[in-house]
Amino acid sequence: MKLTLLGVYGPFPAPGKGCSSYLVEDGDTRILLDCGSGSLSRLRALIPDRMRLDAIVLSHLHADHCGEIDLFRYLMEFGLCDAPVTLFSPETERFTSPVFRPVRTSDGFEAKVGTMSLRFTEVRHAVKTTGVRITDGSGRSLFYTGDSAWFDGLADAARNADLLLADACLVDETNEKALQNHMTVGQVVRLKKAARCGRAVLTHRFGGETHLPALSDDDCIYAEEGAVFEI
Ligand SMILES: [Zn+2]
Ligand SMILES: [Zn+2]
Structure with a gap:
């Protein structure tokens, strides 16, 4: 399974960068995980010809995760991407276009997309949000928070994932309000250890100016746009 980071910032992009979006591929099976700003442009640079996505997975409907979903709709309506496409989301009411085949996700919901198996977990955020474990045909897995x-x-949901892709938006451990919606860098490092994940990619980096602390674990790294991981 291959993971490509298309955009790694939130809740707004850093200058010249994009918001949360990831491409997950296993053989011919292709899943787009969130589609924040910049995602379609970056995906078209990778796949310049007519596009085929087996599924789009939206973790939740905040703009930094789904802001370009209508651009994908236009792409399909103009015949540059196969349609309909299965669209997993914890809220589905707004997806009325026939180019989408909406599937509502919830805690424990499972689905199969080509060679990949998906298992969703409801997580703690300001709006209904589902994280997802994606397992490929050979049993390798990634967990996205x-x-x-x-x-x-x-930690139970992420248990033994080969790669943990986790929201590490916060640096300040004392911001009580923000801690109700996001994790700190330190919490993600602890999560990776508690869940015994192979490695962790710290994403959803704060789009404003911030000083990122050094990471104490060699198997934890900060997400960088364009980075590719073989899982
Ligand atoms: Zn976000
Ligand atoms: Zn959010």
């Missing part, structure tokens, strides 16, 4: 505060069940 979406946007989430720390909660005890998160």
